[in-house]
Amino acid sequence: MSKLELEKITTQFSKNWLNRKGIWGIEPKSDHKNQNIVMYVNLDEIDYDEIPKQYKGVRTIIKPVDKFEAQTS
Amino acid sequence: MVSDYKVSLLSNLVAKKLVWQSVPIFEKAATLSESYSFSSLKQSQKIWGVTKSIRDSERVLELFVPIQADTSTIRDKFKKFGVPIKFIRTKGFESYFATKPRQSITTGNPARHFRLNGWGTLGGYVDDKLSNLRLAISNNHVFGNLNRASINDRIEYDTGAGIIQIGGFRRMFPLLPPPDVNNVDAAVAWVKDDINLKWIRKKPRGSIRPRLNMEVYKIGATTGYTEGFISSIALNHRVKYHGAGIFNFVNSIVILGKNGYPFSLPGDSGSLVFKKSTHEAVGMIFAGDGTYSFANSFKNIESLLQISI
Numbered sequence: 001m002s003k004l005e006l007e008k009i010t011t012q013f014s015k016n017w018l019n020r021k022g023i024w025g026i027e028p029k030s031d032h033k034n035q036n037i038v039m040y041v042n043l044d045e046i047d048y049d050e051i052p053k054q055y056k057g058v059r060t061i062i063k064p065v066d067k068f069e070a071q072t073s
Numbered sequence: 074m075v076s077d078y079k080v081s082l083l084s085n086l087v088a089k090k091l092v093w094q095s096v097p098i099f100e101k102a103a104t105l106s107e108s109y110s111f112s113s114l115k116q117s118q119k120i121w122g123v124t125k126s127i128r129d130s131e132r133v134l135e136l137f138v139p140i141q142a143d144t145s146t147i148r149d150k151f152k153k154f155g156v157p158i159k160f161i162r163t164k165g166f167e168s169y170f171a172t173k174p175r176q177s178i179t180t181g182n183p184a185r186h187f188r189l190n191g192w193g194t195l196g197g198y199v200d201d202k203l204s205n206l207r208l209a210i211s212n213n214h215v216f217g218n219l220n221r222a223s224i225n226d227r228i229e230y231d232t233g234a235g236i237i238q239i240g241g242f243r244r245m246f247p248l249l250p251p252p253d254v255n256n257v258d259a260a261v262a263w264v265k266d267d268i269n270l271k272w273i274r275k276k277p278r279g280s281i282r283p284r285l286n287m288e289v290y291k292i293g294a295t296t297g298y299t300e301g302f303i304s305s306i307a308l309n310h311r312v313k314y315h316g317a318g319i320f321n322f323v324n325s326i327v328i329l330g331k332n333g334y335p336f337s338l339p340g341d342s343g344s345l346v347f348k349k350s351t352h353e354a355v356g357m358i359f360a361g362d363g364t365y366s367f368a369n370s371f372k373n374i375e376s377l378l379q380i381s382i
Contacts, residue, residue: 034295038297041298043274048300048331049331049332053332054334061297062299063181063297063298064181064273064274064292064297064298
């Protein structure tokens, strides 16, 4: 799969999942060996079992986060 | 109309008396009201600055006051001067000096001995029972270069934007070749004082022995956060280490990922395994085959490396 295809798939996936509570970010991640979708997730806000482990054959990687917020002081 | 001169004098007077708190007061400002006392103003009403300004073509004195200041008290103090006062509330002024931000490292990210080509995972941080050093933990084959590391060898961490040295190799539990058997694949590294240590999720609440069917999770550099179940706590097996041959292990924990997904994959070596409900450390991943993941008991690691979490 090309990098562009992975980006397209990630964009489609984001449309469904980025507005869900607990999902703070989604990005494509590819290196010479693997192509994955990385999800930044607050696991206190969404249950692990509800999070898709793959989308259209691309594995999702869950990275636990608290939240993303503006960096004002 | 208040004269510009009068506002200037008052501004200077306020600066001398209230902002800088110095005496004697400015010579010309003294002509306004030498005897006038501001001493009754409380600390919470301390004025941070004063300037003259023009509002609606009228000269006013602008006072920068604390957010919580009682402006009516301050206004009363200035009544006699007949100069309009405008208050600007502020949290206070401070210099824009900034210290260099400290580098942070987070568990669950790639780390290794500097001579390795691949990466394992920075599992966590532990207390050393033999020193006051701050220690990071991973496998012998990640931090210890599979028995070959020397003390203070460089330990590297991938920030995502580059590779940094986080500290040096401290000690490991040696892996013994067959016919001997091994209990753990574990090593610790000291971490530099100027590095912040962060847990990617929750700081663990101690450690616990594994139990069959215990629900667990881990956070690894390759597969991120995954959940699974302990399917065995007493596996005796062999593990192939690239470039070093096969080693025997006893009493390994076997973990299966939920719904058939792998609990761990290459690059996750060193990930700590936690009991899901309590966040207690149960084990540390060191091997697998894509379906089964193998971990050492964390209680055993603590005992053999003389550390505690």
